[in-house]
Amino acid sequence: MQAQNAIATLIVRGLVDSTTPHIAAHLERINLPEGLVDLYPLLAKRKADPDVYQPRTFRPEGPPTRPPSSLPAPGSLALNLELGEYIGSGRSGIVFAVDTTGTHGGLPPLVLKIARQERCQSVAREAWFYEELECLQGVVLPRCYGCFRLNLQDGQTVPAWSAHELDDSDAGDDLVDVPAEYHGYSANALDILDQHPHPLLTELGTARDCLVVLLLERLAPAPTEWIPERSFWLTENA
Known part of the structure; x- marks a missing residue:
């Protein structure tokens, strides 16, 4: 099985249209810094406000340190893919199956989550959490093989x-994709x-000319559906 950090480049057919037909999109891996997301709630840092800061609410020493990675050194594989069937979509991304026929072995079936044009930050942040929870990948979380970018x-x-725009009821009116931990804070409050x-x-929160997957x-x-007399779940494809 290929390690989750083995792939450096994605070459994806059917992902991008251009004036030059039949050209695959080349996306490079984003190396996400360990400090990308601040896990310690901002409220905990407002120690001057006793009505907000409760010493027993948060760990005084901050969040636990990320355990050392068990993965080998990052690889340099270039993976060729072809965009397949549409699976579903949500507020941040659009998910497609991908065809890996003829590519490197040692990979499970894969999907590509394409960040919406205004949600590149959200998908990169999601990728960071997969890295933070590396020990759970393949156990209770799907394996994540990286976050990739094309300008x-x-x-x-x-x-x-x-082709898969959000309904007006789901689109929201925020023009800047702000990390969830900063919601509710004005620029002035963050400066203070x-x-x-x-x-x-x-x-990435303001980028509109890049593609993140x-x-x-x-x-x-x-x-x-649960079938009691047979003691198993029935899936839609069963």
């Missing part, structure tokens, strides 16, 4: 963005606290 050039478009998102998240292990369909 779009003139004439390049992403068909998935227009001297707390701001990591520069990479700030950049997450490569994940494809899981079996979720069970939909």
